Amino acid sequence: MPNVVLKLENVSKQYRLGTIGTGTLSHDLNRFFAKAMGKEDPTMKVGVVNRLDTVDGRYVWALQDVNIEICEGEVLGIIGKNGAGKSTLLKLMSRVTSPTTGEIKIKGRIASLLEVGTGFHPELTGKENIYLNGAILGMTKKEISSKYDEIVEFSGVKKYINTPVKRYSSGMYVRLAFAVAAHLEPEILIVDEVLAVGDADFQRKALGKMDEVSKSGRTVLFVSHDMGAIRRLCKRSILLSGGKVNLDGNTEEVIEYYLSDASNQVSRAINYGGGLKSEANELILNSIKIVDANNSTESLLSNGNPVYIKVNYEVLTEIRSMRIIAQLFTTRGDELFYSSDFVTWDRGMPRPAGKYESICEIPGNFLNAHKYLVRILIDVPKDKVLIPQTETISFTISELEYDQMGISLGSIPKGILHPKLKWEINKIS
Amino acid sequence: MNTPDTNASPNILPAEWTLILRPKRNLLDVNLHELWQYRDLIMLFVKRDFVSKFKQTILGPLWFIIQPLLTTIMFTIIFGNIAGISTSGIPKMLFYMTGIVGWTYFSTCLNDTSQTFIKNASLFGKVYFPRLALPISIVISNLVSFIIQFIFLCFFLGWFMIKGADVCPTILVLWLPFLVFLMAALGLGFGIIISSLTTKYRDLSHLVAFGVSLWMYATPIIYPLSQIPDKYKIYVMLNPMTSVVETFKTALLGVGQIHYLQLLYSFCFSLVLLAIGVVTFNKVEKTFMDTV
Structure with missing residues (x-):
């Protein structure tokens, strides 16, 4: 019978949106009266799903009805995209803030590493900071003293231990901070992506230490976007999305599900609710979509098929010589092309008032299996910009259907593009 | 799920939950035992401050002495020589410095603790x-600076006595630890109440700085209690710091009034204040991260 050391029961957490400080007094009074009258708190409405982009209420549920049980000695990975509630969950468990509803039950000492070097003071020496940081993380002076030599050894900054840490390089600083944290000995350790710091050599050392910690029978909760690290350290993982536990199980399965889930892709469409108007009110941009041949924005895209950029707009008063420009970038920001519909509309004939859709076809057998970014710009050349460069829409070609290399051994061919080029082979002799 | 190797696990886990985090905690559930467990941290914070x-x-630490000394000189010139406020026959410098040293401990405690949440949010x-x-x-590290200032004040007092000034510490100096406790308790009490409220209502932080300096004028620092007209006396007496400062002065300088009833009032006041402070602080600390 495994011993459950950490148990979350129906844990929810509500946050208030916007600036805190305006109107809080009236909210407080409101709540107070509601409570006094025995009614439900008017600001809490359970059942609203947390989405960062569409928030109607002024309160948001960062976590809803989370139930997790963690057994002794287990190393649990927590994954999910930004805003899924990972950090909130860690904050609740590390007692930085308390849940709005539900209970968290803990057995033994719990220590959290949401950041390395918490409470480091730049004026204090390395040695003084080891003691201060250790105490902040919950160690007693005696415990720190007994581990002091080990910590200094691990950090590799022995020479500078009596120098104020403000003179340290950032690498030394991080190494010292991690060294303190790594020597904590709580029953439950919570770690938040602290490994994403330091040089490669130190990262290897840090991961090794994490391995060691997890093998020593301690319970560890590990949050990361680094699937490699999660795979290596955790047997079991939890996928959070929208503040709820979406999947709980074997790490491999959870990661596979997470990566393949289409809803985790950034939306391939922008809908401007009331339309995006040009300055002189002659044009409204309604939407930009990136679709496949079936007009779907949700499907998986393959490099063998064309991809369409659809720009939906309304001309309010006739515009002469306007053009819709589509820009394609790599995720590193290199511009791949800059194309427009100017020539297609008979070299800038006036467009009379009405609704339009300009479609740019990126042919199949052209892009590689990468993520690309699109931006739209609407202008009248040599005159004015109607709609300045829009925000970025990204799409990912996830399926490699066309591979001119023949065999890429399960990996993606090199190069930003993978166009179908014509080859001719002539046997000379 | 992996079964832990009991040999590798250095810790024996308790059978019961050691900690249950709930949305609402009982108002009076103040965990002083836990605070005691963290005493090393408190001392390390003191060291850090220092x-x-x-x-x-x-x-360096000479600043502890320069600060009250310069203030004393300033007060002597303005209130003593220009405004000509009576000091009950005590040498002006000595009179002001005694008041300032006592007041400074209280006011720094209040000022510094009132920013606890805002300053340490990260x-x-x-x-x-x-x-x-x-x-x-904060209260402890300010106590250290108070002690340094107090020693300096004693030297100052000794020098004036050698010069033949009509001052003499009385047996009341035995009350000093109690007075220091009152200063600390009042400063801490007000400070943590304000810091709890500033997490939501930032306006208070603006009020504190000048509020404390105004408060000083409502306390017999630059004037003796005996100089106050009777119709104002009741208000000055309501100020819990009045009896503390007045007793502090009387004990060291041997001139002044001491009202035990007043001291009792200050004592009760500080206990109630401290209790309210700890309870509000305790309530706010759990969720303030969401509002700060």
């Missing part, structure tokens, strides 16, 4: 420790 305050300063947002550890460490 070291960081005087790193890269030429005069620290509190990352790790848990009993939040009360910080204001308590």
Whole structure:
């Protein structure tokens, strides 16, 4: 019978949106009266799903009805995209803030590493900071003293231990901070992506230490976007999305599900609710979509098929010589092309008032299996910009259907593009 | 699920839950035991305050003495010589300095602790420790500077006595530890109440700085209690710091009034205030990260 050391029961957490400080007094009074009258708190409405982009209420549920049980000695990975509630969950468990509803039950000492070097003071020496940081993380002076030599050894900054840490390089600083944290000995350790710091050599050392910690029978909760690290350290993982536990199980399965889930892709469409108007009110941009041949924005895209950029707009008063420009970038920001519909509309004939859709076809057998970014710009050349460069829409070609290399051994061919080029082979002799 | 190897596990786990986090905690559920467990942290905070305050300063801890000394000189010139406020026959410098040293401890405690949440938001947002550890460490580190100032004041007093001034410490100096406790309790009490409220209502932080300096004028620092017209006396008496400062002066200088009833009032006041402070602080500390 495994011993459950950490148990979350129906844990929810509500946050208030916007600036805190305006109107809080009236909210407080409101709540107070509601409570006094025995009614439900008017600001809490359970059942609203947390989405960062569409928030109607002024309160948001960062976590809803989370139930997790963690057994002794287990190393649990927590994954999910930004805003899924990972950090909130860690904050609740590390007692930085308390849940709005539900209970968290803990057995033994719990220590959290949401950041390395918490409470480091730049004026204090390395040695003084080891003691201060250790105490902040919950160690007693005696415990720190007994581990002091080990910590200094691990950090590799022995020479500078009596120098104020403000003179340290950032690498030394991080190494010292991690060294303190790594020597904590709580029953439950919570770690938040602290490994994403330091040089490669130190990262290897840090991961090794994490391995060691997890093998020593301690319970560890590990949050990361680094699937490699999660795979290596955790047997079991939890996928959070929208503040709820979406999947709980074997790490491999959870990661596979997470990566393949289409809803985790950034939306391939922008809908401007009331339309995006040009300055002189002659044009409204309604939407930009990136679709496949079936007009779907949700499907998986393959490099063998064309991809369409659809720009939906309304001309309010006739515009002469306007053009819709589509820009394609790599995720590193290199511009791949800059194309427009100017020539297609008979070299800038006036467009009379009405609704339009300009479609740019990126042919199949052209892009590689990468993520690309699109931006739209609407202008009248040599005159004015109607709609300045829009925000970025990204799409990912996830399926490699066309591979001119023949065999890429399960990996993606090199190069930003993978166009179908014509080859001719002539046997000379 | 992997079964832990019991040999590798250095810790024996308790059979019962050691900690249950709930949305609402009983108002009076103040975990002083936990605070005691973190006493090393409190002392390290004190050390941090101390070291960081005087790193890269030429005069270092001498600033503890310069501060009250300059204020005393200023007061002597303005209130003593220009305004000509009576000091009950005590040498002006000595009279002002005694008041200032006593008042400074209270006011620095109040000022510094009132910023606990705002100033340490980034620290509190990352790790848990009993939040009360910080204001308590502030009170202790200010106590150290108070002691240094007090020793300086004693030298000052001794020098004036040798010069033949009509001052003499009385047996009342035995009350000093009690007076220091009252100063600390009042400063801490007000400070943590304000810091709890500033997490939501930032306006208060603006009020504190000048509020404390105004308060000083409502306390017999630059004037003796005996000089107050009777119709104002009741208001000055309502100020819990009045009897503290007045007794402090009487004990050291041997001139002045001491009202035991007043001291009792200050004592009760500080206990109630401290209790309210700890309870509000305790309530706010759990969720303040969401509002700060």
